[in-house]
Amino acid sequence: MSMMPILQATSLHKSYLSGERHIEVLRGVDLVVAAGESVSIRGESGSGKSTLLNLLSGLDAPDSGELRWEGEASLTPVRRGRLLGLVFQAFYLVPELDAEANVLLAARLVGKVGEPERARARELLRRVGLAERAQHVPAKLSGGERQRVAIARALMNRPRLILADEPTGNLDEGSGDAIIDLLLSLGREEGCALVLVTHNAAHAARCARRLFLREGGFHAA
Numbered sequence: 299m300s301m302m303p304i305l306q307a308t309s310l311h312k313s314y315l316s317g318e319r320h321i322e323v324l325r326g327v328d329l330v331v332a333a334g335e336s337v338s339i340r341g342e343s344g345s346g347k348s349t350l351l352n353l354l355s356g357l358d359a360p361d362s363g364e365l366r367w368e369g370e371a372s373l374t375p376v377r378r379g380r381l382l383g384l385v386f387q388a389f390y391l392v393p394e395l396d397a398e399a400n401v402l403l404a405a406r407l408v409g410k411v412g413e414p415e416r417a418r419a420r421e422l423l424r425r426v427g428l429a430e431r432a433q434h435v436p437a438k439l440s441g442g443e444r445q446r447v448a449i450a451r452a453l454m455n456r457p458r459l460i461l462a463d464e465p466t467g468n469l470d471e472g473s474g475d476a477i478i479d480l481l482l483s484l485g486r487e488e489g490c491a492l493v494l495v496t497h498n499a500a501h502a503a504r505c506a507r508r509l510f511l512r513e514g515g516f517h518a519a
């Protein structure tokens with residue numbers, strides 16, 4: 299296996315202008331994520347966790363600092379779609395599409411969708427316990443089921459890293475625990491690394507490395 303880190307962030311700075319106020323959210327964040335490892339990030343509301351994940355996913359740019367994904371500084375949408383699986387608190391499923399089509403969207407974004415992709419989408423839905431729900435649209439699924447569809451979609455392209463921003467924030471305790479079990483076990487089976495942003499100390503503790511974001515930088519949790 300390559301020793302190249304999946305993700306390497308160096309001295310990330312990010313500020314926002316909010317009216318007259320200039321908020322320095324990230325003040326020199328460093329993070330290296332190796333292949334297959336799990337890292338949790340906790341921190342108070344407003345500490346910059348989502349801001350950081352947006353930078354790590356290449357969806358937003360830092361004011362300064364460096365990002366490398368498998369050693370490369372550029373991340374096109376197609377490359378992002380292959381390398382990263384993104385899971386958000388708000389699921390972002392397409393309401394008109396059934397569960398299977400939502401999972402297949404990830405594959406559509408990076409290439410052709412044929413029978414192997416359809417088979418993988420069905421297999422992932424089976425693994426997240428939704429084999430019987432593949433033809434249901436999101437409105438007919440519970441919150442926990444929608445999040446499981448979002449996880450299947452994040453795994454569709456066999457990413458090297460999953461970035462999950464409070465994936466259990468909208469769920470009851472039992473469903474939340476089940477989602478974390480899924481993320482960790484699927485990640486292990488697929489050799490995929492995980493960066494998990496969470497407010498839940500027990501969920502954070504299940505990751506091999508635990509970080510705490512405070513005053514714009516990381517502290518060991």
Ligand SMILES: Nc1ncnc2c1ncn2[C@@H]1O[C@H](COP(=O)(O)OP(=O)(O)OP(=O)(O)O)[C@@H](O)[C@H]1O
Nearest residue numbers: 314315316321323342343344345346347348349350
């Ligand atoms: N687009 C934006 N424009 C201006 N300010 C922003 C923007 N996005 C975030 N902020 C501010 O940056 C700070 C960090 O926000 P962020 O969403 O990263 O926090 P968080 O740690 O994810 O919080 P939570 O736990 O509530 O999700 C907050 O003070 C927020 O108000």
Ligand SMILES: [Mg+2]
Nearest residue numbers: 347348349463
């Ligand atoms: Mg947030």
